[in-house]
Amino acid sequence: MLLSGNYLDFYNEIVTFIPEKRIFTDPLHTIAYGTDASFYRLIPKVVVWVNDADEVSQILKITSSLSLPVVFRAAGTSLSGQAITDSILLVTSRDWKGINVNKEVSLITMQPSVVGADANAYLLPYGKKIGPDPASIGSAMIGGIAANNASGMCCGTTDNSYKTLESMKIIFHDGSELDTASSQSIHNFKQYHHALVERISALSSEIKANPELHDKIVRKFKIKNTCGYSLNALVDYEDPIDIIAHLMIGSEGTLGFIKEITFKTVPEYKDKASALMIFKNIKDACDAVIVLKTQCKDNVAAAEMMDRAGLASVENNEGMPSFLKTLSPTATAVLVESRAENDAKLDENIAIILEKLAHIEPEMPLHFTKDVYEYTKYWKIRKGLFPAVGAVRESGTTVIIEDVAYPIESLADATLELQELFKKYGYNEAIIFGHALDGNLHFVFTQAFDDEAEIKRYEAFMQEVAEQVATKYQGSLKAEHGTGRNMAPFVELEWGSDAYVLMKEIKAIFDPKGLINPGVIINADPKAHLKNFKSMPATDEYIDKCIECGFCEPTCPSNFITLTPRQRIVANRYMTTLKNEGEEEALEAFSALYQYDGIETCATCSLCSLTCPVGIDTGSLTKKLRANQIGSLGHSIAGFMADHYGGILSTGSVALSAVKGVNAVIPNSIMKGMSEGLRAITANKLPLWSASLPAGHRFHPSIKRTGKADKVVYFSSCINRTMANPNEKSNEKSLDVVIIGILEKAGYDVIIPSAIDGLCCGMPFSSKGYKQEGKQKSDELKNALLRASENGTYPILCDMSPCSKTMAQNFGDELKVHDTVEFILEYLVGKVTFTPIDEPVVIHPTCSTRKMGLTEKLEKVARLCSTKVTIPAEIGCCGFAGDRGFTFPELNKSALRHLKAAIPEDTKLAFSTSKTCEIGLSEESGLNYRSLFYLVERAIS
Incomplete structure (x- = not known):
């Protein structure tokens, strides 16, 4: 993207203290990094990875002087469009993630890019956790969790960011900072920002002198509420510094940047039990929730309600309880969890809950289980609801998850009305579930935005929902997902003009020029929620179900160097759009940019599929793209290699030994320099030498034949047959010698497949896109192993996990090959004695x-x-x-x-x-x- 005017001036200023490799203006990176989990898209002109607070502070000073809007972005898992911009986007570096706890582990201090789950992993040995527990905790970063006041299934309104906040460090619009835990920082801030402090104090006094407004704020925050600013800060606190800190919670990056935050920790109990309670209808389920809320609040950690449509959406999934298919048409589930500091207290909790619910007749008998396997299956139902809708949606549509809260006494009526609204507007696939203990419901439906009629349908539906929630039931239009862009036009409807004027005043106090995340929370455009929709064109069967949530990103090995799986999918969808619009020149340029970031540096590890709610494997897409780039010459070469694999491996082994021999007389530093030079000359086509590069290895196993009945077929992978160990010592035994020695010690006769020199699982070919050649090698290996194992009579051991997995995929049920780990546990434990x-x-x-x-x-x-x-x-x-x-x-x-x-x-x-x-x-x-x-x-x- 060509920059001009103030944006060019901005670039020229920041490049003096931020490396160019962390500043992006090209179409690939601005689109990829500018995408969040919402159904909106704005493309930033400049994206900057920021590594520390000094960079943020300097940038804010520059954007303020140039009057350029700026938006902060952490993990981008927000669902309401609060992390996107068409101006300047600051993305917090994944390495800005320091964690510290105090001596008592009662407080945890975190930098903005700490992933919520990582904070909990850090605290787990101490029996503690952070309060907020959003569904996105495995990918959401603490800066975003706090800025959105994200909550979740268990934290409710008592353990969220607002309630567990101890202190924070804030960077304001002009680059100035405040540490609310430092008396010196507070003194300096009050001295140089006395007007801001005085205006905040005045607002607090004004509210406390207005009983009607005061009572409204108190009432509305008795349930979950993230619609608008945290006005409860002006009621709950006297000290303006405390008010400022708590106004930052839920401010969605519109008031300042959270540089560091300290939370009070909460207990993480190990003793847990869950019950999947099935009631006859929504009213009975809601009555049960009211009992749990009012009479069992100290005994219940979570109560998740799921309507019949939601249960039906997952009943055919693998691992689901069979009884889901037998439930009545109106059945409603409430998944209840109890936690306690010990087993006796847990039993007491369970007894109280069952006693208090005894007067409500369920559809199935109520039963708590402490069995981890069983209750994990129940929670899998709940966690599978959102992706279940995403997995069945039509191509080109998007999944929308809305998030409201009602006073709990209105929950049953409100839920039934929501279901009627779904019918009225034709959202037949919609489901309802949520954190019922807090009156918080999520409803999920699919929506297309590709024609005016669909947009009008969505507009009318949302208008009715807003009026039902905010006006009729006096509830929250956003309970935990943040206001964002899609609810900003309705903030005044929910809060009334008096409170809305107050919110606009807060925004003006913190951000007088209106440059920090403009259009979020406060937006004068009543149609803002109907603009800038994402395009979700049908692109490829591997990725069309992606909902762009970002759950995959923390697991991706390239997430710090190039792109993440979500970003690769975004880029591929954009290329489809360019193709559909006939923008061939732009498509060619974009594809060239994508080659390195999207294809070359994708590890195709497929770990993304493990955290993806709908199981998308972006690695498979990359393999397909690689295959599409292979010409006939490439297949000819691969075919030759497949046919002569044994000889090629032998040559490779000799070459490795030769390189190692050279390294024996030439120091590592010189070898590295020579390698880097040759690699540069060949435009990075030549592999880079490293000190850990092994010497070659010749596979000549020595086997004792004893005639024992217990036999094992040992398949050594082509890598292990060709390479020695990295930095192998002179007297070190090779892997095959070690394995054969262990097997013989365990009393097995070892069988080596015949013609093993040329055998391969096929992965070196298929991972590069050579599917045909990969299948050729896989079939050869399968036949050789069938012969060696006498059609699976003897167990087969493979000594390299990637090969084991490849064979499991390719062979299916025809032949079982044991990976190193499972073989040790199944065939060595009990045969040999382990002494740790x-x-x-x-x-x-x-x-x-x-x-x-x-x-x-x-x-x-x-x-x-x-x-x-x-x-x-x-x-x-x-x-x-x-x-x-x-x-x-x-x-x-x-x-x-x-x-x-x-x-x-x-x-x-x-x-x-x-x-x-x-x-x-x-x-x-x-x-x-x-x-x-x-x-x-x-x-x-």
Whole structure:
């Protein structure tokens, strides 16, 4: 994008203190980074990754002087359009995430990019957590959680950001700062911003002198409410600094930037029980909720209501209880959870709840379970409702989730009326669910915005909903998702002119020029919610169900260096739009930009599918795009390699040994310099040498034939047959020697498939888009393993997890191949004695391990072998991605940038289940990672 005028001046000023690689003006990055989870889209002119508060402060001074609007963005999981702009977007860096707790762990201080789930993981060993618990907690960052006053299923109105706030550090529109925990900062702020402080104090006094307005505010915040500003701050507090801090909660980035925030922690009880209560109708369900709220408030942690349409939307999903299909047409569920500090107290809670509900006849007997497997299945129902609608929507439509709250005594009538509104406007797929304990309901429906009639339908529906919620029932138009753009036109309808004038005054006090996130919360345009809709064109079957929520982003290894899965999908949808509009020149330019960020640096690890609500695997899209770029020459070369694979591997092994031999006489620093030079000359086509690059290995296994009945087929992957270990010591045993030794010690005869030199699971081909050649190798291997195992009579062991997973996918039910982890637990435990070593070890679960659901089992194996096991919580995919770590080493480096700091200082032993991952892990950690079998060998020696 070509900048001009004040935007060009802005760019020229910030480039003096922010590297150009963190400033984006091109169409790819402005569209990709400018997208949030809402159904609106504005394309920023400039996107800036900000690393610290000084950068934010300097930028705000510049935007203020140039009168340029600016918007703050954390994870972009907000649903109401509060993190988008057509001006300047500041995106907080993913590394701006420091966490500290006080000695008593009663307070936790967090920088803005701390992901909510990471904060809870940090607090878990202390039996604590943060109060807010939004559904997006696995991806939402604390800056956004606080700025939206996001709540969730359990925190209600008692443990949300507003109620658990201890202090915060704020950056204002002019770049000035306030630390509400520092007396010196407060003194300085009052001295230089006395007018702001005095006006806030005056507003508070004005409200307290107005009984009608005062009572309205108190009443409206008895239920969840994030519509408009947190006016309760002006009622609840006397000190203007406290008022300022609490006004920032729920302000959606319109009053200032939250640089750091300190929350009071809340208990995280381990003892839990849940009951999926099925009532005959909505009225009975709501009556039950009222009982839970008024008579069992100390015994209930959560009560989630789900209407019959919602239950029906998931009843055919895998793992759902079979009784869902037998429920009556009006049945309504209330999923209740109780938590306690010990089991006896939990039993007491359950008894009280059941006693208080005894007068309401359920459709099915009420039953609490403490079984984790069983109650996880119940919560899977609740968590599956939103994606269930998204998964069945028509291409081109978007999923809208609205978020309202009613006084709990009106919940039944209001819910029935909502259902009638769905029928009136033809939203037949709509479902209702929500945090009923707080009168908070979510309703989900699909909507197209591609013609005027559809927009008119949406407009009329939302107008009726607004009047029903705000006027008839005096409820909240936004309970926990924030006002944003889609409810800004209705704030005055809900609050009345007196309170709305007050909100406009607050905005003017904090942001006199109206430059910080304009149009959000306060918006004079009554049609603002009907403009700037996202285009969601049908693009590809792999991604068409994406709702752009951003839940995938924290797991992606390229999220700090190029694009995330959501951003790749956004980019592909935009390219479809360009194609549909005949913009061939723009499409060609955009595709060129996308090549590196979207295709080359995608690890295709598919971890995104594990956190995606609708299971989208963006890695599969990338593989498809790679395949589309392959010409006939590429397939000819791949076909030749597939046909002569054994010879090529042998040549590769020799080449690796030759490189290692050169490295023996040339220091690492010179080798690295030479490699970087050659790579630069070849435009990064030549792989980059690293100190952890292994020597070659020749696979010549030595096997003892004993004639024992217990036999194991051992398939060593082509990588392990070709490569030695990274930084291998001179006297170190090769992996195949270790594995065969363990198997023989366990009493097995070992069978090696014939013609193994040319065998491969096919992944090196298919991951690059060579599907046909990949299938060829996969079929060859399957047939060889069928012969070796006598059609599956003997168990088959594969020594590399990515290959195990590939074979599981390709072979299906025809042939079972055991991964390293499951083989150890199933075929070695009980055959050999494990004596855990008293040395600290670090373990890396590969992407394949995670996708096969073997992470917990990997940890179990590690704890069989060592008394001190660390699995770094922040490390997901290592980014090595087969051989991509050689050709795009920056991806590996970025993905593992926190690894070294996450490993305890005294740790010297590190293990995983993939040779290529071990190369990248070794390079970035300073430890020499080895196969898990090396750890097993130590424990059974």
